[in-house]
Amino acid sequence: MHASQSMTKTILTLKKAPHVPLEAEVISPDVFSTLTHDAVCGLTVFLGKRQLRLDEFFDVEGPGSENIEIHGDAARVKWIGKTMTRGSIKVHGNAGMHLGAYMKGGSIEVTGNASDWVGGEMKGGFIRVAGDAGGLLGAAYRGSVTGMSGGTILIGGIAGTELGMRMKRGTIVIGGAVRDFAGLQMKGGTIVLMSGAELRTGAWMARGTIISLKPIKLMPTFGQACTYVPTFLQMYARHLNTLGFSLPCDLKNGFYQRFTGDSSVPGKGEILVWQPASSSRGS
Amino acid sequence: MGGKVSCTLGEVKNRADLIIYWGGNPAECHPRHFTKYTIMQKGKYVPNGRKDRTMVLVDIRETPSAKAADIFLQVRPTKDFEVITLLRAMIKDQPVDEAAVAETGLSLEQLRDLVARMKACKFGVFFFGMGLSMTRGKHMNSAALLTLAAEMNAFTKFVAMPMRGHGNVTGGDVILRYTTGYPFGISLSRGYPRFNPGEFSTIDLLIRGDCDAALILGADPGATMPQPAIEHLKRIPTIVLDPKVTHTSRLARVHITTAATGISAGGTVYRMDEIPLPLRPPLKGPYPTDEEVIRRIREAVAKKADWMPGMNGVVAAA
Numbered sequence: 052m053h054a055s056q057s058m059t060k061t062i063l064t065l066k067k068a069p070h071v072p073l074e075a076e077v078i079s080p081d082v083f084s085t086l087t088h089d090a091v092c093g094l095t096v097f098l099g100k101r102q103l104r105l106d107e108f109f110d111v112e113g114p115g116s117e118n119i120e121i122h123g124d125a126a127r128v129k130w131i132g133k134t135m136t137r138g139s140i141k142v143h144g145n146a147g148m149h150l151g152a153y154m155k156g157g158s159i160e161v162t163g164n165a166s167d168w169v170g171g172e173m174k175g176g177f178i179r180v181a182g183d184a185g186g187l188l189g190a191a192y193r194g195s196v197t198g199m200s201g202g203t204i205l206i207g208g209i210a211g212t213e214l215g216m217r218m219k220r221g222t223i224v225i226g227g228a229v230r231d232f233a234g235l236q237m238k239g240g241t242i243v244l245m246s247g248a249e250l251r252t253g254a255w256m257a258r259g260t261i262i263s264l265k266p267i268k269l270m271p272t273f274g275q276a277c278t279y280v281p282t283f284l285q286m287y288a289r290h291l292n293t294l295g296f297s298l299p300c301d302l303k304n305g306f307y308q309r310f311t312g313d314s315s316v317p318g319k320g321e322i323l324v325w326q327p328a329s330s331s332r333g334s
Numbered sequence: 335m336g337g338k339v340s341c342t343l344g345e346v347k348n349r350a351d352l353i354i355y356w357g358g359n360p361a362e363c364h365p366r367h368f369t370k371y372t373i374m375q376k377g378k379y380v381p382n383g384r385k386d387r388t389m390v391l392v393d394i395r396e397t398p399s400a401k402a403a404d405i406f407l408q409v410r411p412t413k414d415f416e417v418i419t420l421l422r423a424m425i426k427d428q429p430v431d432e433a434a435v436a437e438t439g440l441s442l443e444q445l446r447d448l449v450a451r452m453k454a455c456k457f458g459v460f461f462f463g464m465g466l467s468m469t470r471g472k473h474m475n476s477a478a479l480l481t482l483a484a485e486m487n488a489f490t491k492f493v494a495m496p497m498r499g500h501g502n503v504t505g506g507d508v509i510l511r512y513t514t515g516y517p518f519g520i521s522l523s524r525g526y527p528r529f530n531p532g533e534f535s536t537i538d539l540l541i542r543g544d545c546d547a548a549l550i551l552g553a554d555p556g557a558t559m560p561q562p563a564i565e566h567l568k569r570i571p572t573i574v575l576d577p578k579v580t581h582t583s584r585l586a587r588v589h590i591t592t593a594a595t596g597i598s599a600g601g602t603v604y605r606m607d608e609i610p611l612p613l614r615p616p617l618k619g620p621y622p623t624d625e626e627v628i629r630r631i632r633e634a635v636a637k638k639a640d641w642m643p644g645m646n647g648v649v650a651a652a
Contacts, residue, residue: 072544074524099546100523127544148533167532186532193529213474232474251415251471271416271434272423314430315422 059116061091063109065123065144071099072147073108076130078119080138080157086115117157121146126166132159135176148185151178154202167211168192173221175201179294183227186211189218197238199223205294215242218259224296234261237320241287245296255313256320262307264299264325273312273322280306281323304328339483341459341493342607343370348377349491352455354390356479357414358463358497361399367497368402372461379456388451392417393465407448410439415471417445418478422485424449453489460494467496473531498606501552502595505604540566548572551624552595556581575624592624599623 061083074097083091091114092106105111108128109121117138125131126145136155145163152171159178167185170178171192184206189199190213198218209227216235224243233252234242237259244252247265254270262284280302288298299305305327312318346353353372360367368374373389380386391403392414400406409417417438423430424445435442452458460483467476479494486492498504507517514520519531532538536555539545540563547570556564557580564585572586577594593599598619602610622630 071546097524100525193531231471235474250412251474254415254419254474270419271431271437272419272428274429274431313419313423314428315419315426317423317426317428 060113060118060120061116062112062120062122063105064112065109065121065125065128067108068124069098069108069127071127073098073128074130075105075108075128076133077105078121078128078131078140079133079135080117080119080140081135083115083119084117084138088114091115124163126164132157135159145182146180150180151176154178164208165206169206170199170202170204172197173199173202173204177203177205179205179207181207183208184210184214184225186213186230187216188214188225189221189223190214190216191218199240203294205296209246215240218242224291224294226296228265234259234320237261243287243291243296243298253313253320253322255316255318257313257316257318259320261320261322262298262325263322266324267322269310269322270313272314273310274314276309276311276321278306278308278326281309284323299325299327337484338480339487339493340495340607342609343372343605345457345493346459346495347371347375349379349457350377350459351380351386352388352390352451352458354392354452354458354460355399355403355497356392356460356462357394357465357467357469357475358461359393359397359399359465360461360463360497361402362397363463364497373402388455390448390451405448407440407444410437412470413438414466414469415475415478418475418482420445421449421452422478422482425453425482425485425489452486452492455490458483458486458490458492460492461497462494463497464499495607502603504606504608505602505610506552508604508608508610537563540564543569546570550574550576550582550586551628552576554580554582556583556585575627577621590627591621592627593619593621595624599625601625 077094092111094105095102096105119140121142124144125142125147127147129147130149131146132140132151132154134153135157137157139157140159142161146161146165148166149168149171150165151159151173152168154176155174156176158176161180164182165180165184168187169184170189188210189204191198198216199221200219201221204223207226210225210229212230213232213235214229215223215237217238218240219238221240226245228246229244229248231250232254233248234256235254237256239259242261244263247263247267250268251270252267253261280300284300288300291298305325307323307325310322312320373387374384376383389403390405391400392407392409394409394411420430420435432442460479462479483492483494511517514527516527516529519529519535521528521534537559543566548567568585573588574583574586575590575592576583577592583589595601596613598615598617600615601613603613604610
């Protein structure tokens with residue numbers, strides 16, 4: 052999952068936050084890896100329609116490498132790590148829209164918040180955001196049929212609407228509460244909601260799994276199937292434990308209610324809602 | 335799934351025998367709509383006019399339009415998406431839970447009756463208003479109704495059409511669509527059109543403060559947009575083209591008075607079913623038309639050097 056630890060590092064420090072969004076899809080290990088320091092400085096970024104040099108906005112330290120560090124509030128810097136296949140990006144601060152969109156491999160870490168479209172249509176790789184994320188996380192772009200089809204997105208804080216829209220494979224874990232339409236039109240993959248969601252979770256889902264550790268309001272087109280602790284969850288729990296999220300899967304502590312839907316599709320998706328033992332049946 | 339299942343109002347007039355209004359109040363907001371295009375007209379395949387048609391109104395409160403309706407269905411606020419999704423399940427004979435249906439404010443019996451009517455009709459049409467498209471769920475509420483209309487075509491002819499608001503908004507959509515391929519929320523900053531509502535749509539751009547100039551044409555966002563968006567319009571150079579002084583003009587740096595389209599300026603207006611209609615101005619006015627002002631701005635900009643430092647070109651489309 053993590054890239055080979057080569058010693059070279061490219062450090063970008065934002066000189067001043069741009070006053071309109073800066074589109075910087077060149078900030079990617081695949082672009083940087085073979086370039087010299089001067090070549091990295093001369094890469095093209097777009098401020099509105101103006102094509103400018105990367106070093107007009109960032110102080111660049113070190114030669115191009117597969118390990119990129121970004122310092123400063125990059126909340127207006129869009130498309131960081133677009134289509135990256137290897138290496139790592141670490142953002143010390145906030146990141147703008149489309150972080151890691153279409154990425155295939157490597158890892159991205161953000162210490163602050165990210166914006167909308169984190170990991171949009173990603174195919175593989177690893178994204179971790181310590182703070183909050185916006186909407187449409189791992190989602191399909193407008194007019195596209197399939198959202199994320201692999202990889203992992205971990206968000207420590209809250210997230211916005213339509214997360215995992217049309218996702219096909221991969222894992223999304225959200226520490227905080229999420230807003231409406233989580234897992235909208237989902238076709239596969241797993242979404243874990245550690246703090247529940249607002250309305251319409253799993254609307255129009257065809258397949259896939261949504262796990263919520265808090266009670267959530269379900270669409271009327273979902274039906275209750277059974278209560279149990281699925282065996283596969285133990286494997287998930289072990290894996291997520293290594294990433295810092297603990298998933299309860301011991302019958303002594305409670306069980307999962309399984310709901311299936313969305314019957315409007317009609318779909319075979321599942322929503323598992325954790326019921327702690329104390330709040331339901333005495334044990 | 336893509337594409338819009340729509341038709342012209344002429345087809346509605348001549349064919350529709352089931353007309354469903356969802357989240358709209360045409361009796362007050364589109365006063366000539368009933369009599370000119372829909373329920374009151376006699377049509378080729380509905381020779382008895384009103385008697386041959388069934389009108390259903392779905393809304394959260396009983397508006398004056400309910401008097402015109404044969405069936406009024408009162409849903410609880412913010413339950414439209416749930417009701418439409420239930421209808422999508424029921425037309426496919428999927429089992430639904432009666433208690434879950436009751437939470438929407440409607441009974442299972444009412445929904446069964448509606449589904450039966452929808453499947454039995456020869457030509458059904460949904461008209462939806464801002465009660466659907468501007469409440470919680472927003473574009474997904476509209477998407478739900480458009481999907482339901484598309485899926486109903488497995489049984490009978492069914493279309494959906496939005497009841498458009500003030501001004502020539504349909505025209506704006508149509509022109510952008512045939513010039514760029516997308517109806518709204520378009521960025522041309524990279525030299526080719528990119529479509530991403532939420533990222534490039536006007537309100538979102540303004541709320542985030544992502545644009546540093548705005549040209550407002552035929553709209554009054556100062557009266558309708560959320561406060562943070564208005565605050566940003568005050569901060570940046572805003573230029574307004576309008577026949578009258580609007581709320582937006584008062585907060586703009588520049589207001590250019592233009593001729594009123596349809597009164598002192600000609601042109602083409604698009605009806606809500608996307609039919610272009612020519613306008614013949616009855617009066618002559620002292621002011622230039624919007625088109626003339628834009629053309630002259632464009633000519634002046636073209637004469638300048640490529641672009642000036644400090645003028646970055648993210649423009650919010652009004």
